[in-house]
Structure formats: C-alpha cells, structure tokens
Amino acid sequence: MKLPVRQDHGFFLLLAAGVLVFTVAASPASWYLYPLLLALTGIVLYATRTWKDRVFYILCAGQPLVIALSAALVWAGLFAEWMLAGIVLAELGMLSSRNDWLTSAAFCGATLVIAAGIQASNHVLLPLFILTGIIALFAAVRILRDYQFRKQYSGAHP
C-alpha cells in the first residue's frame, strides 16, 4: 500500500488528529494533558530517528498518552495504541506486504477483544489473571511445537 507521506509520519498524523478530535469532542477537565503527551511522543519520534533501538523509545514515550486516553475512554486509548503500533511497524518496514497488513489486522482484533474485556471489568485482578492464563497457554503450545520442530530437523524421528 503506497501512502503520500512516510508511513510512520502518516500514523503519527492520524494519532494527532485522533487526539485533537477526542480533546475537542470530549472536552475533558485536563484537556491540555493530551496535546502535551502527544508532543512528547512527537519529540521522541524526531529525536530518536537515528538511534538503534528506536522502537523501544517510541513505545515508552507513547504509553503515557495511551494511559491518559484510556483513563478517559478505553477505545481512545486503544486507538492510540494501534497508531503507536503502526508507527513502530512502519519504522521497521513491516507494513509492506498484504501478509503484513493481515498480521496487523489480527493484532488489532486481539487487542479489541482485550479492550472489550477490560471495559467490562471493574477491577484489574480478574482480567489480569485471565490474560496471564491465555498467554501462558499460548506460550506452552508454541514451546511444545518448537520442540517437536527442532527434534524433527535435528535428526530424531518426530
């Protein structure tokens, strides 16, 4: 998919537009907080453009904005997280093929389910336990499959 601007800049512009719309539409009491946190993300995005592990700094800088938006509206926080993921994937060149976009869509779907679960919860403990359980199960399945795969290609019978 070809965009008129660089992909990571495009996702940042979308994030900025989303934050602006949310600030204007919701008119929260501390409205100034969101542009400030957005500016922090933008500054880090610019300042780290030649750094080696840039992805980590972008994610760290974007999390305060995600948390602030989630505190007001979960879906706004989720949108910010998607845009951050878009910036990171574009930075790594991982949005160049159809397969890459499908993987990104799967990530959006999974996080949508997580956000819905969190929206339905009143406390942290239960969703955290459920999430940890699902992740542990997923990891166990992957590790088992990895073991079988290595066994097969290392000369042992599968």
Added chain:
Amino acid sequence: MRLKRCTQGIALLVILLFACALILDDLAILLAGSTLLAGLFGLWYSFDRRFRQAVVSVRVARSLERAVVRTGTTLRVKTAITLQVPAHMQVSVSEILPSGVVVQDGEINASSGTSALPVTWKFAYRITPVVHGTMQFSGITLVAQDTFFETSIVLSAEPFRGPVLSVQPRGLFEPSGRGSGAGNREIEKMAVLSALGVRSLREYYAGDDLRRVDWKMTAKHNKLFVREYAGIVNLPPLIIVDLPWRGALYPGDEFARMVAAVAGQVEHSTTMNHYSTVLLISGPNILHVIVEEKDLQRSLSELREWMHPVERSAHFYRMTDRSDLRRRIRALEDPSDRTPDPSLEKFLGSLKRQYLTSLEAQQTPAFNSQIGRTFSTLTVDEVYLFSLFTGDASHLHQLIRQAKTMNLRVHVRVPKGLDLVSFPVSTGLLGADTVEAFA
C-alpha cells in the same frame, strides 16, 4: 530463542505496567500493558512462522574431493546451501565439521541480507583430517534474527548431513619387509618417460615397440634394430617449500620473503626450463606436488592457494637416522678418544648402550619413503629447499640425506638472520651443496 535488547526493554515495560496496574487497580494501565504484551506475542508468533519457513526451505548439497583419504591429507569440500530468506529476517549459516578435522582455508559460514530472497551459498574449503576413523559431516547451523528475536537450530537430519569421509591411519614408520621375498621387491614407481634423442641401438626383442625400429640399420644388417632414446637433459630444479606449522609462532616478515623467493624461483624455472616442479611439505607431511607445470600463472595460482601456515598431522622431534647413530657409536669406539677418567668412561659406555638400544629399535620413518618415492617419479638433478627453520628440523635433515643418496644437488635457502652455527640441526645442513639466505 533469545530476546534481543529492544524486546527485553519492552518486556520490562510490560511487567512494570502490570505491577502498577495491580497496585493502583487501574484498568487504563492494564490496557496499555496488555496491548503491549499482545503485540510482543504477535511478533514472536510471526518470527517463529518465518523461521520455520526458512528452515523448511533449506537444501544442502555437499561433495568431497575424495571419500577415502589418509590422515594428514588435505582435500577439498564443496557445499551448496539454498534457502528462502523470509522478509524482515537475517539468516546466517555455518558448516558443522566433524571433530578431528581442521580447516586449512576457505569460508564455512555466510550471512544474508534482510530482503526476502532465495539465496544460494557455495562454500569451497579445504580440510585436513588429523585423526583416523569414519567421519560424517553432521549438517549445518542456521541462525535467524530480526529486530526483536534471535534463534538458532542445528540441522543434522538426513537431508542435511553427509557424506562420510573415511580416514585411514598413516604410520609414522614404514612396516618392515613389505613386499619382499623370493628376490623380488615391491616398488611404487611411475614409468620412465623417454626423450627424443637416441642414446643407443640394440637388437629387437619380442614385445618392443615397433615404432622404435630403426629401419636404416635394419636394412643395412638385415636384422631388426630398435632405438634406445636418451634421457631428458636441461632439467629444471625441484623446488621444495617447507611450510610452517600453524600451531607455532613463525616470523611473518620472513615468511613473506620466503613466499616471494619461491615465486621468483618458480618464475625463473618456468622461463628457463619451460616448466617448474614444486613439492610442498610441512614438517614430515607431504602436502602437494605441482608436477611439471608449464603455465606460470597456474603455478603461481596454486602457490597462492597453498602458501600459508598449515596444520600438521605428524611431527618429528629430534628424529635421528640410523647412519647418525652408527656414526656416533663409531665415534665412541674410537680408541684415540679414550680417557683415563673412569667416571667419564662409564658414562660413555652407558651412552653407547643407549645408542645401540636405539639402533635396534630404529624404524624407517614413512616420510623418508614418501620422499624417496616422490623423488624417483620426478626427473630432477637439483633441489632448492626453502624453509624458515622454525621448530624441529629433523625432517629437513632426512630430506637432504634422501636427496644426496639419489645424487641430487641440494641448495638450501634459509632466512637472512638464521644462525646456522648454533642451530641444533646445522649438521644436517652440511650435506647441502649451498646454504644461502633467500632475502
């Protein structure tokens, strides 16, 4: 699977967010941590899928120059590895060599770029087995990495391993009485090539080549006469290069000078005599023979390939010759050297017994026979020996003795600063006709 620095940082951030969410009971922080964790697992899944694709696409084709060799023989191995490098991933492969094998030269590992392409790496390297037995090439190691993860796998299943190299032992000494009996003796010798000049004429015997019949003489005497052709004259010298052992220190600048001197000698021999013959040894190991090569470029190319320190499968350490021992015994028995000192007399008697015991147990080194066989297959009357004289030089002693036995003139070329007077085997060099510095 190894997490790279960036992934470790993100994992730490997730843990911190979860801890804060739990302590503050804040669902907004939990959302931030959960989405990051989901992203991390998504990346892991994607990396694992691409890694499997890469592994499944690997094809290995390996071939050996020879399947059965003796210990210390250098042979060439060619391996072609083809695989599909997945997108956003860097892949590197390396050969897994059997134990007991050393790589003399060549590359055995390679890396790809990050673009998704089918790549084919072709490795061509030379190995020297230093122990005997059956050795199998057990596969390759594949390492894959992207920005977040790194993993490796040893591919040693059936399609990736093989072929089998059978390494036969090589004794340090010749077996006694081999092939002898009923007055006959086995020899390993090539047929002698004749020159164009006629040396003599003789009567025809059944089995003689009819092309050698001299028809004029036959017509004159009414009897079949055949020509005996003369040997080749104007022989180029045999250039012997003693390469240093890789496991010991050697003077690099002197080695560079020796390489230049050898190249110069080869060039001179090719120009003046139309071809050159080079024998490459390292200690008591014969590595390679460039036999009567007419093409100077090809000779120099082969020299470039071989002229570097090599691994030795056999070593000599103060290897004495039977004639040396006998000479020492004779010196001890010389009545003119008798001393009245009884303790010294006792010591000399003990030394003589030691020499006699050594003489009884003395065996002929295999290197001597190999050198003898090599000399006998080559038509030379002069030998140029280049060596750095680092470490033990018993093999050079043996080599010079063999050459002198076959009436070859021996010219030894040594490093400029070598102190031959204090050198332990300087006596071995006395048999040489000339000793000069090659610088």
